[in-house]
Amino acid sequence: MTLTELHQKSADFRHTRFAHDGPHGQTREIEHSHCTVRAGGDPKAVRSDNARRSGPQPPAPLNQHDASTRSLNWAAVGEITNRSRAWHGLALVLALVLGAPLWLDARSAASAEGRLDGLNVIAAPDHPFGSAMAKVSLANAKRLGAHAIAVIPFLWQSTPASPKLLRGADMADAELHAAIRDAHTLGLAVLVKPHVWVPDSWAGAVAMNSEAAWNEWFADYRNELQRIAQVAADEHAEALAIGTELTVTTQRPEWNELIAAVRAVYSGRLIYVAHNVEEAEMVPFWDRLDAIGVTLYPPLGADDDRDGRRGTMRAVADRLDALAARTGKSIVVGEVGLRSAEGAAAKPWESAEERASPPDPALQAAVLADWLAALDRPGINGILIWRWFTDPDAGGLTDTDFTVQGKPAERVLLCAWTRECEQGHPGVRLP
Numbered sequence: 001m002t003l004t005e006l007h008q009k010s011a012d013f014r015h016t017r018f019a020h021d022g023p024h025g026q027t028r029e030i031e032h033s034h035c036t037v038r039a040g041g042d043p044k045a046v047r048s049d050n051a052r053r054s055g056p057q058p059p060a061p062l063n064q065h066d067a068s069t070r071s072l073n074w075a076a077v078g079e080i081t082n083r084s085r086a087w088h089g090l091a092l093v094l095a096l097v098l099g100a101p102l103w104l105d106a107r108s109a110a111s112a113e114g115r116l117d118g119l120n121v122i123a124a125p126d127h128p129f130g131s132a133m134a135k136v137s138l139a140n141a142k143r144l145g146a147h148a149i150a151v152i153p154f155l156w157q158s159t160p161a162s163p164k165l166l167r168g169a170d171m172a173d174a175e176l177h178a179a180i181r182d183a184h185t186l187g188l189a190v191l192v193k194p195h196v197w198v199p200d201s202w203a204g205a206v207a208m209n210s211e212a213a214w215n216e217w218f219a220d221y222r223n224e225l226q227r228i229a230q231v232a233a234d235e236h237a238e239a240l241a242i243g244t245e246l247t248v249t250t251q252r253p254e255w256n257e258l259i260a261a262v263r264a265v266y267s268g269r270l271i272y273v274a275h276n277v278e279e280a281e282m283v284p285f286w287d288r289l290d291a292i293g294v295t296l297y298p299p300l301g302a303d304d305d306r307d308g309r310r311g312t313m314r315a316v317a318d319r320l321d322a323l324a325a326r327t328g329k330s331i332v333v334g335e336v337g338l339r340s341a342e343g344a345a346a347k348p349w350e351s352a353e354e355r356a357s358p359p360d361p362a363l364q365a366a367v368l369a370d371w372l373a374a375l376d377r378p379g380i381n382g383i384l385i386w387r388w389f390t391d392p393d394a395g396g397l398t399d400t401d402f403t404v405q406g407k408p409a410e411r412v413l414l415c416a417w418t419r420e421c422e423q424g425h426p427g428v429r430l431p
Contacts, residue, residue, distance in 0.1 A: 114269070116191055116239060116332050116382030117417060118146035119404075121179075123171055124391035130178030134390035138182055141388055144410060145417025148189035148238070150334065150384050151179045155196045155224050160205040163216035167224050168197060173231055180235035189238040191384070193273060193334060194228055196246060204247035204275050218254040222261055229266040240266050241293055241334065245275035250283050259288045273334035277319045286327045291381065294320065295335040296371070300345040303363050306370070309345060313374035324379030331379050336371050337386030340364035340407050341400035352401045359400050365408035372416050385413065 119141050127133045129151070141149060153176055154168035171179075176192070183190045196203040208214040225242060232240045242262055243249070250272070262270065273293035274280035280294045298316060300309035320331050338348050341357040345367060368385065375383055387402050389395070395405030404410055415421035 114189075114238065114381070116148040116150075116189060116384060118148035118150075118188065118382075118384055119388040120150040120152065120193070120335060120384050120386045121388045121390060122152060123175070123179075124389040124394060127390040128178075129171070129175045129182065129390060131390070133392055134179075135182050137388070137390045137392040137394075138186055138188065140392055140405075142186045142188055144414050145420075146188060146413075147417070148191060148382065148384065149183050149388075150191040150193040150241075151176065151183070152193050152195055153228055155194055155221070157196065157198055157206070157217075160198055160201050160207060161209050161213070163208055163213040163220070165196070165217060165220040165224065167227070173227070176228070176231045177235055180232070180237050184235070190232075190235075191239040191241060191271075191332075191334070192228060192232045192237050193241040193244055194225065195244045203243075203245045206246055207248040214252065214254070218252070218258065222258050225258070225262060226265050229262045232268065233266040237268060239269040239271060239291075239332075241271050241273050242289070244273040244293075244334065245279070245295060247275050247279050250274070250279065250285070255285050256288065259285065271332055271334075273332075277316050277323070281319065281323055286329055289329070291332050292323065292327065292329045293332045293334040295386075296333055297336075297349040300338075300348055300367065303343060303345045303360070305345075306366070309367065310370055310374065313371055317374045317377055317380075320375075321377055321379055324377075330381035331377075332381055333375060333383040335384060335386040336368075336375075337402045337404075338364050338367045339400055339402055340404075340409070357400055359398055361397055361407040361409070364404070365412045368404070368409050369412045369416075372412070385409075 121138070121141065123129055123134070127137070138149070153171045155165055156168040157165040180190045180192070196206060198206065206217075208217055221243075229240055231237075240262070242255075242259060249255075259270065269290045271289055271291045271293040272283060272285070273295060274283055275295055276298060277294060277296070280292060283292075286292055296316060298312055300312055302308070324331050338344050339350065339352060339357075340359055340361040340363065341352065341355075342360045342363070343355070343357050344350065344360070344363060348367075372383065385404060388405060389403055392405075395401075395403040395407055397407060399407070404413065
């Protein structure tokens with residue numbers, strides 16, 4: 001395959017959606033749509049980046065002249081879940097947040113010290129960064145209380161073993177410039193967080209078959225990363241991830257030279273975002289970076305087993321504490337999230353494409369509140385929620401994907417980030 005053919009394929013990488021059947025499962029193509037795909041095996045599978053699912057759409061804005069303001073009917077949560085747990089669940093999570101004044105004080109005080117608390121923002125089809133609607137969506141995130149966003153340019157390779165890697169067609173340099181500028185205009189810090197997209201697979205499966213192939217892959221990766229780093233440097237982005245969940249690659253010695261090459265271009269904070277705490281404990285080059293990044297999607301058990309999931313979360317947080325102490329580096333949680341769907345706690349990495357399920361927005365809110373409480377540790381210097389779209393109308397109470405937009409999870413985050421825990425906030429779509 002020529003580079004021209006490879007680039008043509010990369011331009012279409014947002015059009016095919018795949019699902020994975022759990023640990024070591026077979027990939028199957030299930031749908032064609034204009035979307036970005038996040039794929040993987042155990043314990044990470046597809047987290048597709050399309051703006052909304054098919055089916056009933058969220059209620060229209062009350063004020064059709066202001067797309068940034070929507071007031072949803074909170075009673076609809078009870079209708080959608082068909083049980084009172086939705087009401088009681090939100091009351092529970094708000095009580096959890098309201099009962100943690102020290103956590104709120106610490107988070108407020110630390111925001112001036114470079115914390116990265118906020119949202120992973122995905123460029124939705126027809127709403128690129130720099131567009132009017134993307135600016136509205138970023139303003140909504142700011143009104144919610146976010147202090148930072150992660151912006152995600154994709155890199156692309158045809159198979160896990162392909163040494164040819166190039167920039168995806170989802171975000172040109174001009175759009176990345178616009179994303180950082182528009183965020184800074186709103187007072188949001190920016191983490192530029194590249195992801196490698198592999199059709200039918202995921203970044204954690206990237207592995208070459210020969211030393212020559214490894215040399216070629218790292219040369220391509222270095223070239224693309226330096227290009228992204230230059231944009232981050234030009235726009236004074238607060239932080240840059242040198243990679244995300246490239247689990248197999250991190251044991252390679254090439255990372256040392258790559259980090260030095262990126263530092264020659266970009267002088268801000270460098271991190272790498274490991275896949276769950278297990279990879280984070282194995283990365284050998286933390287001493288060359290400024291902070292440790294990690295995604296968190298461990299199995300959390302049954303939806304109604306709150307004690308069990310909080311135990312799991314505490315165990316993960318304890319391991320992150322130990323890692324921070326061992327390395328002398330702070331921790332940035334680069335991703336944590338959950339679908340707003342029944343049964344989502346058992347496999348938090350599972351996508352709406354993999355398993356259809358009735359909406360359960362209260363479960364998403366409760367799990368995120370539990371994570372925020374569990375991760376209230378001195379060594380953790382930021383939590384970025386997965387996820388938020390540049391489409392300000394994404395999400396809603398009938399949506400069963402990861403976005404928190406237009407769902408009770410917004411109220412949890414508003415309370416955590418602003419202390420406004422009992423009432424709405426202008427411009428934020430709260431149920």
